[in-house]
Amino acid sequence: MSDTTPLDDAQLADSVLPAGADPFALFEEWFAAAQVGELNDPNAMALATASADGAPSVRMVLLKGHGAGENPEGMGGGGFTFFTNAESRKGEQIRANMQAALLFHWKSLRRQIRIEGPLVEVSPARADAYFHSRPYKSQVGSAASDQSRPLAQRQEYLDRVQQVWAAHEGEGQVPRPAHWTGFTLSPRRIEFWIDRDNRLHDRREFVRDGADGEWADTLLYP
Ligand SMILES: Cc1cc2nc3c(=O)[nH]c(=O)nc-3n(C[C@H](O)[C@H](O)[C@H](O)COP(=O)(O)O)c2cc1C
Ligand SMILES: Cc1ncc(COP(=O)(O)O)c(CN)c1O
Structure with missing residues (x-):
């Protein structure tokens, strides 16, 4: 027979995702919790x-970069x-379709964030700076x-690794290949999902029309 014990107060509590919140601020809060609560990476x-x-x-x-301060090609409005x-x-x-969706699932926290929007390539200067901030081996x-x-x-790759290694060991850094670059997603939709008991989950989505648009938010049925 199914468990028909009544839902407790925690399950019946209101949403913990505040209406009118700043989704970048909420992302920072959850990301900070993930630094503490998530074992690896x-x-x-998912992209x-x-x-x-x-x-x-x-x-x-x-x-590798996030928040309201990100500035996709000068359009502002934050990014990932x-x-x-x-x-x-x-x-x-x-290249064929400059849009993407991102998904974070922090299993230990039982939280998910979905982010969608157009992509903008980072500047060559930023790609250089990030590439050269990585360990020589990377x-x-x-x-x-x-x-x-x-x-x-695999040996073919390992031979190339040895060649590149030897060619640049003296300088201690490798020139960034022109095709190695970054992209910033300019969010148009950000959805926060948090697990609640008995699948009575809590979801809020934030949407805006453009990088400079106002966020509008709503709860969603789980
Ligand atoms: C945890 C994790 C992090 C990864 N990070 C990156 C990354 O930042 N950039 C990247 O190009 N590939 C990264 N990879 C490898 C990609 O998942 C993927 O294998 C690779 O980019 C080729 O994907 P594609 O064939 O769809 O272009 C990562 C893989 C894992 C499991
Ligand atoms: C192929 C590849 N490129 C890039 C990255 C991103 O990490 P990093 O820039 O810190 O090397 C990873 C991380 N797993 C990777 O596997």
């Missing part, structure tokens, strides 16, 4: 892109930035990788 997020004809694909990337090889599969999809690994293209055998 609290900045890991969904789609081909020109609308076929979606998704993979994990790391968030990741870096990648623009000649990869995702890079080709982004610079080498990225520069030697034709990300997402077929590799006949």
